[in-house]
Amino acid sequence: MGTEKLDRKLDQVEIKQTSPIRFKDDAINKIRKQNIVWNKRTDIFIPFKVSKDSHQKGLKLRVYKGALGDKDTRRVFYVQYWFGGKARKYRLGDYSQRFGKTECDDLLKEVFKTHTDPETGFWIKDPNLTRKDEARFVEKQDTTQAKAYTINDVIEAYCGAPIFEEEAERGFSKDRKDGYRTKKHAREWFRCMAGYNHRQSLVNFFDDDDGYGTHEFKSNTHLRIAKPLSWRDLFRKFPPGKGILKDRVYWNRRKKQTYTIPKSQNYAIYDHDLGKSLISDLKPGDIEHFIRDLSSMAVKESYVQVFITLWIYARKRGWLGTNPGECPFFNQTVFIKKEKRKEDPYKNIAIEDPKQLALFWQCSEELSEQFPFKAELHQFMLLTAMRKSECLKMEKKFINFEKGTLFIPKGISKTKYRDEELPITPELEVLLRNILDLGNRADFPFYKMKDFRWLFATRNWSSQKYFNKDFRLSHKARLGGDEKYIPVLRALMREKSGDPDLLYAPKILRKTYITKSQQIFAGRSEITQQMSRHRNIDVLNSHYNKPGIETRREYASEVSKAFPFIQRRTA
Numbered sequence: 001m002g003t004e005k006l007d008r009k010l011d012q013v014e015i016k017q018t019s020p021i022r023f024k025d026d027a028i029n030k031i032r033k034q035n036i037v038w039n040k041r042t043d044i045f046i047p048f049k050v051s052k053d054s055h056q057k058g059l060k061l062r063v064y065k066g067a068l069g070d071k072d073t074r075r076v077f078y079v080q081y082w083f084g085g086k087a088r089k090y091r092l093g094d095y096s097q098r099f100g101k102t103e104c105d106d107l108l109k110e111v112f113k114t115h116t117d118p119e120t121g122f123w124i125k126d127p128n129l130t131r132k133d134e135a136r137f138v139e140k141q142d143t144t145q146a147k148a149y150t151i152n153d154v155i156e157a158y159c160g161a162p163i164f165e166e167e168a169e170r171g172f173s174k175d176r177k178d179g180y181r182t183k184k185h186a187r188e189w190f191r192c193m194a195g196y197n198h199r200q201s202l203v204n205f206f207d208d209d210d211g212y213g214t215h216e217f218k219s220n221t222h223l224r225i226a227k228p229l230s231w232r233d234l235f236r237k238f239p240p241g242k243g244i245l246k247d248r249v250y251w252n253r254r255k256k257q258t259y260t261i262p263k264s265q266n267y268a269i270y271d272h273d274l275g276k277s278l279i280s281d282l283k284p285g286d287i288e289h290f291i292r293d294l295s296s297m298a299v300k301e302s303y304v305q306v307f308i309t310l311w312i313y314a315r316k317r318g319w320l321g322t323n324p325g326e327c328p329f330f331n332q333t334v335f336i337k338k339e340k341r342k343e344d345p346y347k348n349i350a351i352e353d354p355k356q357l358a359l360f361w362q363c364s365e366e367l368s369e370q371f372p373f374k375a376e377l378h379q380f381m382l383l384t385a386m387r388k389s390e391c392l393k394m395e396k397k398f399i400n401f402e403k404g405t406l407f408i409p410k411g412i413s414k415t416k417y418r419d420e421e422l423p424i425t426p427e428l429e430v431l432l433r434n435i436l437d438l439g440n441r442a443d444f445p446f447y448k449m450k451d452f453r454w455l456f457a458t459r460n461w462s463s464q465k466y467f468n469k470d471f472r473l474s475h476k477a478r479l480g481g482d483e484k485y486i487p488v489l490r491a492l493m494r495e496k497s498g499d500p501d502l503l504y505a506p507k508i509l510r511k512t513y514i515t516k517s518q519q520i521f522a523g524r525s526e527i528t529q530q531m532s533r534h535r536n537i538d539v540l541n542s543h544y545n546k547p548g549i550e551t552r553r554e555y556a557s558e559v560s561k562a563f564p565f566i567q568r569r570t571a
Contacts, residue, residue: 023048023056025101031063033073038065045078053121055112056105061095077104079111083123090127146280146321152240154279154310154319155193155270161231166317171231172213175312179212179416184389186213192306194270196263198243199235202228206475207393210411240271261295269306279314280321282307284333297339304334346505350515356497357512360504363492367485373456374485376435378506380456383428385513387414388506392479394455399424399432454478482506 021027036044042065050056058080066074077092077099092107093099115125149163157163160171172186173179181189187205194200201220208214217234219227228234248261269275274290287307291300308329314320315327351357361379368375380391384406393412400407406422413420424432435455452472456479471477490504 020047020049021061023050023059023101023105028061028075028095028101031061031073031075033063033065036063036065041065055109059108060089077108079108081123083126088126088128146278146324147319149279149314149319150276151279151282151310152270152275154314155275156231156235158310158313159190159194159231161235168231171215173313175309181213182211182389183207183213186215188302189306189309192269192303193310194235194268196245196248196266196268197238197271198223198225198245199238201225202234202237208411211393211413211416212411235270240275244268244271266295266299269303279310279319280324282311282328284328284335287329287334291334291336297336297341300336304329304336345503346508349503350508350511352512352515356502359493359497363489363496367489367492371482371485371488372438372441372459373435373479374482375489376431376438377456377479377482378485378489378509379431380435381506381509382513383425383431384422385510385517387510388482390414392454392456395453396436396455397453399455401429401432452477 021031031046038044044063046061046063048056048059048061050059060078060080062076062078064074064076066072075095077095078089079092080087080089082088090111092104092111095104111127115123115127115130117124153163157166157169158171158173160168162168170180172181172189174181180186183205190203190205191200198220201223202217202225204216204218205213206216217228217230219225225237228237244267245263247263248266249258250261251258269290272290274286277286287304291303294300294303308327311320311327311329315324351360360382364375364379377388377391380386381388384391386408390408390412394408398407398409401424404424406424406428408420408422410416410419454477457477458479460480486504486506490502493504494500494502
């Protein structure tokens with residue numbers, strides 16, 4: 001079909017329109033809706049006087065009537081073309097100061113060039129379809145570039161401070177799991193990140209009801225530092241390099257002597273020059289240079305774990321770009337000179353001798369007057385196989401004597417796997433009632449056990465605090481620890497047994513329960529697992545089942561009976 005025939009067909013399907021106008025801005029500006037006879041139409045097409053042999057063929061101006069009283073006249077550029085046996089229209093854009101004759105012509109040239117045959121001028125592609133296809137795709141933003149956040153910026157954000165356009169989050173989240181770190185680990189992480197500084201004295205960490213570490217700010221009356229209002233306020237009070245502690249002197253209660261840790265051997269990342277560098281530029285060599293002067297291998301390993309945490313935290317929030325790769329500090333890529341670790345004397349022992357078990361209970365009973373709740377704490381650990389951190393979070397409301405169960409919410413459990421219940425045995429019931437009766441002791445002034453929420457309550461409070469309900473129900477009313485009780489109990493057990501080398505530590509109580517259970521149930525770990533609440537039975541068998549040499553001799557003797565054919569040779 002020739003161009004003449006297409007032109008005739010195009011003219012036949014044109015919408016009813018007024019006389020053609022010049023393709024000029026001044027001619028378009030003269031178009032007013034008041035000068036048009038609408039005849040019940042809401043819009044009208046006005047053709048332009050253009051050459052039918054150029055790219056401008058079919059160019060029209062669409063004028064809208066609009067609502068009554070509208071002063072502005074809306075005018076839109078369209079091009080009419082023939083495609084697929086039909087006449088079609090393509091919208092080029094609204095006429096305005098930014099889109100006039102010149103802009104419209106440039107756009108039309110591009111559309112005509114990409115959608116027509118250069119030899120014949122026929123439309124071989126529909127620009128409307130092209131526009132729909134383009135609308136389906138969005139140009140991908142360049143997200144591969146890391147944000148220019150320093151390590152110090154990430155430290156502030158990880159603690160819970162807002163940085164730049166990032167919103168504040170709850171601090172001290174875990175690396176690869178949901179939830180947050182415990183009080184113990186949050187305190188340790190903060191010490192490595194921004195501690196060894198006066199800012200450390202302004203933060204107090206504790207576990208919430210879900211077992212996650214949280215914090216509260218406090219003042220330092222000795223240094224006359226006001227209580228920070230937020231994490232941002234804390235870091236503004238003590239910017240990098242300000243408030244660094246001097247050489248620290250410690251008293252070693254085991255060796256009965258003082259020792260000094262120089263300032264050069266323990267320092268925070270936040271106060272170091274490395275903290276001012278970009279987190280995206282952090283390399284294993286940077287960390288090796290940072291930790292080389294630290295005091296011990298254990299301290300160095302702690303700092304490496306903190307760097308890993310900061311890197312993962314930044315990656316999970318897209319601050320390292322969309323393709324940061326694997327963390328460069330995994331798989332021991334940071335070299336740490338190995339040191340001989342001190343052997344833990346309590347790692348592989350449990351109390352198996354019935355006489356020694358009875359001795360432990362007898363000594364605990366004798367020390368209950370001097371150490372109330374602390375002596376009962378150790379007894380409770382033995383009868384329940386619970387960890388000390390779990391026992392200290394137990395509340396009185398978890399005890400159900402009628403049902404005969406002890407409720408353990410997942411929030412206080414180490415694994416935080418699920419809520420669990422332990423049966424209250426006759427022996428455990430006696431112990432629980434002994435603990436609850438401690439509130440009736442005459443030597444406890446102002447003390448009423450029922451007023452405290454915790455099963456193991458502290459006595460480190462003044463009479464004024466007793467009348468403060470918020471204090472009685474807070475974590476501060478919970479027993480803090482047993483550091484003073486342990487050496488006294490150990491010394492008394494050694495004295496009564498006549499064994500100066502007798503070993504005792506609270507960690508062996510859980511091992512004792514598990515070892516006894518394995519012996520009683522003939523190694524059926526699935527039974528012991530239900531009572532010890534281990535998620536992994538392999539961990540139970542490898543770390544907690546600790547039979548002594550005599551028990552293992554009995555096991556070996558039973559196995560040796562399978563080899564009766566072994567005989568002593570003659571000389």
